[in-house]
Amino acid sequence: MAYAASDPRVVLRRVRELVEPRPDLAERYEAAKQTIRVFRKPAFYEVTQRCNLKCEGCYYFESGLKEITERQAVEEWETFFAKETERQVSMAYFVGAEPALHQERLMAAAGHFQYGNVGTNGTIKIDAAVPFRISISMWAGDEETDRKMRGAAAYKKAFRNYRGDPRAIVYYTLSRWNLDGARTIAELCRDNGLPLTFNLYSPTVTYLAKLSHGDANDDQFFRVSRPDDTPMLSGEDLKHAERTVLDLMEDFPETVLYSKNYNAWSTREEPLHPVDANGIAPDCGSRITPLMHYYGADLERKEIKCCTPDLDCSQCRIMSGGWSTKLAPRPEDLADAEAFSGWLEMMESLRRIFVFDFAARQAKAPMHAADTIAAQ
Ligand code: SF4
Ligand code: SF4
Numbered sequence: 001m002a003y004a005a006s007d008p009r010v011v012l013r014r015v016r017e018l019v020e021p022r023p024d025l026a027e028r029y030e031a032a033k034q035t036i037r038v039f040r041k042p043a044f045y046e047v048t049q050r051c052n053l054k055c056e057g058c059y060y061f062e063s064g065l066k067e068i069t070e071r072q073a074v075e076e077w078e079t080f081f082a083k084e085t086e087r088q089v090s091m092a093y094f095v096g097a098e099p100a101l102h103q104e105r106l107m108a109a110a111g112h113f114q115y116g117n118v119g120t121n122g123t124i125k126i127d128a129a130v131p132f133r134i135s136i137s138m139w140a141g142d143e144e145t146d147r148k149m150r151g152a153a154a155y156k157k158a159f160r161n162y163r164g165d166p167r168a169i170v171y172y173t174l175s176r177w178n179l180d181g182a183r184t185i186a187e188l189c190r191d192n193g194l195p196l197t198f199n200l201y202s203p204t205v206t207y208l209a210k211l212s213h214g215d216a217n218d219d220q221f222f223r224v225s226r227p228d229d230t231p232m233l234s235g236e237d238l239k240h241a242e243r244t245v246l247d248l249m250e251d252f253p254e255t256v257l258y259s260k261n262y263n264a265w266s267t268r269e270e271p272l273h274p275v276d277a278n279g280i281a282p283d284c285g286s287r288i289t290p291l292m293h294y295y296g297a298d299l300e301r302k303e304i305k306c307c308t309p310d311l312d313c314s315q316c317r318i319m320s321g322g323w324s325t326k327l328a329p330r331p332e333d334l335a336d337a338e339a340f341s342g343w344l345e346m347m348e349s350l351r352r353i354f355v356f357d358f359a360a361r362q363a364k365a366p367m368h369a370a371d372t373i374a375a376q
Pocket of ligand 1: 051052053054055058059060061096097098121
């Protein structure tokens, strides 16, 4: 059945039509609503403008970054986060450049948010007292590719730092240069007691401009790309990426946290997000809105497009924009009961990937998983 609507009341009516004859879907929908509630008021906190890597096509430094004066006093960060608590932020994202370089700022946020998520490159160990999900980006499964893509063998350090850490999850950013390394990372995640999920390489506007202008390589974030050799995923690569992920989901069911339906959607050849005349994706769930605040390390609010503002919306497949867009069922998710079941499967996976209640876990199992692994 063809179905098209974006009015929340119409969507709700359609959901009711789908779940009423299907108690199994009704139960899963109730659970999905609880998951969605966790994301009802997210906020982004840029912990620092510094980073210790040089990733090819970096989404952060290549956007004509305006240098700010970072607030240094930890008391200022504590006061700031206490105020944010009053705003009832439901999910706090700690981003950077590299947040692990200022862990005292992460600690200042402890106790103020039930759910938090630190995006890190994993090369610096984050103190075990930081009570948030630690999302580690990995870009390669071998040293040569890692040096090429990030300027250092980062993934090995990340495994040493986070072996068995119950907060940590690995995000493998699939690109044309590293699809073959995904299996190695899955094996290492299994052997180090870390869950694995995926991201898709997405180019920035700056990176695309350098390619199209035929700019010379530099020693920063455009070291190795050439117009005919980039990490960007072609249509064929996207099919390869989808198959790679499906195989890993099959072969490492205890390790891989992902969704078959999200995998199919995010690797489709057509763009994930329709764009407006300015090239911006108006419906992307990651757009900074009056409800969703973004703060710099000067603790001032920033009016930017999203948390990765230099990415080109028309080619964006980054997991933050993808998953947050799926938080609301789209017309294709409401076409029939099967499509809706597929959307529920995405919400179930999203919960396992992003929703990490540190305090609840500590109450249940205070022993650090790393100790368990070390004792083996
Ligand atoms: S992509 Fe992230 S880890 Fe890599 S250089 Fe940029 S800020 Fe640092
Ligand atoms: S996350 Fe959304 S708003 Fe940001 S670049 Fe991607 S599509 Fe555009």
